[in-house]
Amino acid sequence: MTNRLTRSTALATLLALSGGALSAQELSVLIDNNAATQAAFDALIAAYTEQNPDVSFDIELRPGGGEGDNIVKTRLATGEMADIFSYNSGSLFQALRPDRTLVAIGDLPNVAALNESFLQTVMDGEGNVYGVPYEAAMGGGILYHVPTYEELGLEVPTTWEEFMANNAVIAEQTDKAPVIQTYRDTWTSQLFVLADYFNVQAANPDFAEQYTANQAHYADTPAAQAGFQRLQEVYEAGYLNEDFGAASFDDGLRMVATGEGVHYPMLTFSLGSIQQNNPDLIDDVGFFAQPGDSADSNGLTIWLPAAVYIPQSSDNIDAAKDFLNFVASPEGCAAIVAANGATGPMLVPNCDLPEDVPTAVSDMLPYFEREGGTAPALEFLSPVKGPALEQLTVEVGSGIRDAASAAELYDQDVAKQARQLGLEGW
Template sequence: MTHRLTRTTALASVLAFSAGALSAQQLTFLVDSSADSVAVTEALTAAYTEMNPDVTFSIETRPGGGEGDNIIKTRLATGEMPDLFIYNSGSLLQALRPDRTLLPVDEIENFGLINEAYVSTVQGESGATYGVPYETAQGGGIYYHKPTYEELGLEIPTTWDEFMANNARIAEETDVAPIAQTYRDTWTSQLFVLADFYNVLQAEPDFPAQYTANEAHYSDTPAAANGFSRLQEAYEAGYFNEDFGAATYNDGVAMVATGEAAHYPMLTFAVGVFQQNHPDLMEDVGFFAQPGDDPEANGLTVWMPTSLYAPADTEYPEIVNDFRNFVASPEACDIITDTIGVTGPYLISGCDLPDEVPGMVADLLPYFEEEGRTAPALEFLSPVKGPALEQLTVEVGSGIRDAASAAELYDQDVAKQARQLGLEGW
């Protein structure tokens, strides 16, 4: 369904909503196709419809990664975006030019409950805010198979060298793939680069500002280039599953849950997929931050949550924002927890975690609780992120391209994006 806003339809929607006499309305909702996103959306929309029987939802799914990015941009540009959609916060949001294309949320009743650090990642240049958190904060790191570690007497690594030594033991002494890679879903190939950013900041604290100003780049900053080099090193060591080119994200989760692989680099939103697909194996999986070079500076790269947005031209702005107000509530947090379990800390005031959480979540929380052990991913400190990264990391992780040339090509990709955003110095 295509919705085009007119003054008449907008006014009619406002009056109907204000009077509490809504005629039946069906809102369209676009989400990514991951099992956890679909499950959460079905649960939240069902709860809202129970409270507001005249409002129903039609849910549509899209792919993840670059293909999904293009669908979002195209549908916004052509006026065919559904009434609600979920998408990234941070740099990828800026590419949507939110001040022109999206509906603000600053006036919703629960706006004051939203974490201030999060709010800064979903604002446009005007200062207006466009999204509400749709899930918990996430960490980028490495899931590991606990029984494999116990069998070999391995310790949780705090440096990259220790991590690679663990992989060597696994390769030599078991039939388990040391590292699961899942390049059929190309976006999953980026983790060794993106989750390394905590380590980049330890070496180069000014990198985000210099990067945004075109004064520092991946190819000429060794700490930043390390992510590409580490991906190349792991591939050349032969540590990946044999079917890494055809395996999917869900396959990667299954491999580390069942012990077919010892490690899977991934964001912690995967906790929901573990809970849905492998509930009886949850306690066989742990999590640790991607190690760097210094064991005394071991910490976690953090992603702000996927966010819930609405196009500026929705026919139902009042209903849409009432639904987003509901999503930004402790009640909605409880629904998410009941649906997919706890995947990390919520960024809505009043949203408490249960007393008991899965072991992999318990592994995550100390990073948030100890000062200095978390840092935002680069995409939340800079508006610049090149869309070709996942293709380049697939090439490095497949032995098609070396790390140095990938870093150079990514810098070129970033420059195109920066010029499209009109940033100074590019």
Template structure:
């Protein structure tokens, strides 16, 4: 039976049958859905392999959690298993030096090819398996509020802001929930706008990586910062936006205390955990751009499961990762938090019935040209200070132009640390 603990020791004992029992350590982020999935997957694996148990510990999300992962890898104190981002943030871990390659796991050929490219190191080895479904970045909305006010799903930013104006004028609820106590949640208006950036600047990822384009100097890219500033200056946020948490943001849109909450679709799991009776009161739409004819969804590859190169149990760890990346592992996730989007493992299927907020997302994946990867999957660069800068822009401490300029400086530091050319 898995349990939350703060120890990192690896316990090795003989089981009653004389076999060597192994206790693997596992570091997960502290969100309710991540903990629930981790407990369920480890319990299922232990049921099939009674000689293997797990000791689970949690870490915060955002920058604080990033620092914990990097520090523990650097000091050789990482747990046997941990979950972390795919894409650009993974490259900052220097995976070829620090992580265990998993190209030889049994279920490797089931992994989506596009996904695999986001969990590889510069030398071509693969290090992660999907720990959840693909995600979209957009805006949750409270359906009863929309129905009561006769609002339509917006396809442009102007239409979205007009909806917010109506909500502010005709109700006592917050048009937009923000939750800056969990600073990572402040990034959505910038990051989820990238589909719209690509519609205007299709070469931006390559030019950005080559130090030929900047957020501050590219109007389409700077627009996400401007949207955050506009929403703040319009007074559309909840009064306690600086103290509210991610859990609070989900609760506000579920209960109708707020009409919108910008967030990734992995939040479906938290809705399911904390507000199961209100699931169908919440819908989802992609963050609108400025062109109604180019309306689409920015997509994130899943958070992934990794192991450090230093693990003392590489074969057991890889066997567990193979289980996670299999139809049996996906079924455990379905039973625990439901499906939050498309799986990237062959043979994994969504349940016949999915929450309305998931059904709202699927048409973007089904229609060609209506999805695009987030920038962090098209470029190895993502500056770690973005969440602090978006808090400042979203709190009126600095304007959009200043935030974009400082983010460009942060990106330059990251690019030099990665040893990229032209920086």
């Protein structure tokens, strides 16, 4: 699916035909099909072409999850990647072998000023930087329907036991789904596992280092296996929406915004999609960190944003780098915030959030403000992440497989990935 921005294309053609000093140039762009991503790039391109009317953009959409991963890797391997593309930072970025496939952009004026924590997630072993963020930093946890909580007198849980007790009340007193799952988009099935990492680190502070060195695993670390167990527990309790196997990511966001369901395990970047699709309901959606076993160690697993990259196969590297430099500027960041609203802390200097932010963002910010209140997701602390996780979490969340066997299979999947990366100890 492509969406050609005809306004800038027509203007560039007019300049060329009229003998203008600027010559038309088109940049191809591959992005995921999330509504918030599309809105961000539409805003970025509109702001950029206002300053650079000689440049046009041809946008192509791809799916998310494993299917999208395969598309990105295949097109990089075959030299058929767009001039600019969006993709994850962290371990999935490392799997692209950036020194072989991507253009280093550390020399761009706006890149050096980006948040240092983010730069570490788009950097190779030699310190070369390859990407710039187009999203806010985000939390992984539970979106929830605020009016339902108020109606039932529920309090935000800080332990898993309290969370399950809230689900029991919702199931007993309403016809709403206590927990929303959306396995049509398989990547969404991973949140109960991935967003549990703050709790893993609280129990095992050295887990990431030991995991990378093949000294700790999901199957033999109770705190790590707990995420799979939580997924199994909500399924076996009967708390899921009836159509969990067919429901999509957009369905899940609609359900939590309208109150058809009450809890949706999800990343907070999704607030941009709610802002796009249900703007009148954005403040009905709250957020809390995925609870663990102890209220004393309650905190938020955070994701550093996805990024924009340039493949070495591009024929328009200089023009693409100029666009990435704009994305990393306060003007580019402001365009994103204007399009999607405030979905979390932005990592571009001098790009401030408005005073009036959605409820879920207000709920998230205190974790960032409290010392020790956040921990990066495992994929930002270790290069090891197995590609089969989303298939395994769908199986556990559908009652096809139990948590223990999924953890064992995921460890085997991780081992394959670690060997491909050439890590020591594997």
